[in-house]
Amino acid sequence: MWKSLTCTLAATLLIGSAMAQISASGGPIRVTAERSEVLDREKQVILIDDVNISQGDAKLRADMVTLTYTSDDGGSSGNFGTAFGDIKSMSARGGVYYVTPELTATSDTGLYEASTNTITLSGNVGLLRGGDVAKGSVLTIELALGRTTLDGGVNMVITPAN
DSSP: OHHHHHHHHHHHHHHHHOOOOSSTTOOOEEEEOSEEEEETTTTEEEEEEEEEEEETTEEEEEEEEEEEEOOTTTTSOOOTTSOOOOEEEEEEEEEEEEEOSSOEEEEEEEEEETTTTEEEEEEEEEEEETTEEEEEEEEEEETTTTEEEEESSOEEEOOOOO
């Protein structure tokens, strides 16, 4: 019960003010995890075990996700009950899955940077788009541009439509 309450409280506080965009369509961010830790001084929320984050039609799943945020109170002490402000970054580790209607990607780690509106997946990257499959070392997704770039020993299987 306490775990659920802690995660629900953290998720509720995040949803209201977060400006991160793991989805090109934006909207509220929904978070579930087995455990959450709020580090006020570091301006971080650490989500641990069975982490699921969704926004619009995009979903992110990992073993652990660290959210770094800006203070919504002008940088003052930031008590637990204050708003988290805007999310600056999300760092995911362990069994990372990023899913949209257009693609499914897997990797060892992932990083979302709000300043560039970019998701970078690295380590054993797998990418599935329609019937096409690709593998590489680093996948960069530029959300605003709708562009994906796969680097590092790229290996692809392309399935023609006909």
